[in-house]
Amino acid sequence: MGGFYGAAATRMPPLLGPDRELLIVLLATEPVGFLDLDTDRETSDGIDLTYFVVPGHRRRGVGLAALRALVAGRPDRRFVAAVRPDNVASLALARAAGFTQTGSDEWGDLVLVHRGLPSSASGGPSHL
Numbered sequence: 537m538g539g540f541y542g543a544a545a546t547r548m549p550p551l552l553g554p555d556r557e558l559l560i561v562l563l564a565t566e567p568v569g570f571l572d573l574d575t576d577r578e579t580s581d582g583i584d585l586t587y588f589v590v591p592g593h594r595r596r597g598v599g600l601a602a603l604r605a606l607v608a609g610r611p612d613r614r615f616v617a618a619v620r621p622d623n624v625a626s627l628a629l630a631r632a633a634g635f636t637q638t639g640s641d642e643w644g645d646l647v648l649v650h651r652g653l654p655s656s657a658s659g660g661p662s663h664l
């Protein structure tokens with residue numbers, strides 16, 4: 537994937553434990569992003585989530601499709617994203633995916649939570 541996050545995604549797998557999942561987003565067979573789930577940092581708000589799409593594939597719906605697949609595949613889970621207030625793209629993506637802002641954390645990041653899907657709305661990919 538290149539860049540800082542690409543290097544991070546390449547080096548992270550050996551470090552992953554049972555409390556950490558790195559889901560690679562594939563477009564056909566090309567890795568174009570990832571979702572990083574840190575269940576070790578799961579709070580009552582949900583599983584700590586970070587997401588990334590490579591610059592050349594942004595604004596094409598990849599991030600939204602990935603987040604929708606994630607929440608549809610795990611409708612009983614909650615997810616929480618801490619986003620810098622100036623990260624317009626991340627805030628807009630999270631809101632488009634159904635996250636709502638609940639406050640801010642001690643670092644001044646905005647906290648957005650997805651509270652899961654109603655059971656009638658599930659049925660998405662089961663492999664996520």
Ligand SMILES: CC(C)(COP(=O)(O)OP(=O)(O)OC[C@H]1O[C@@H](n2cnc3c(N)ncnc32)[C@H](O)[C@@H]1OP(=O)(O)O)[C@@H](O)C(=O)NCCC(=O)NCCS
Binds near residue numbers: 593595619
């Ligand atoms: C945030 C990020 C994952 C978005 O991924 P993406 O694939 O470009 O997002 P999408 O194309 O699915 O966008 C979905 C919606 O989010 C909003 N959005 C996405 N990028 C936006 C931007 N730069 N400005 C304003 N709105 C934006 C739009 O509403 C968009 O829908 P639209 O294109 O139909 O208007 C990507 O910009 C990224 O990897 N950024 C760097 C890493 C990062 O900041 N991660 C978040 C850490 S908390």
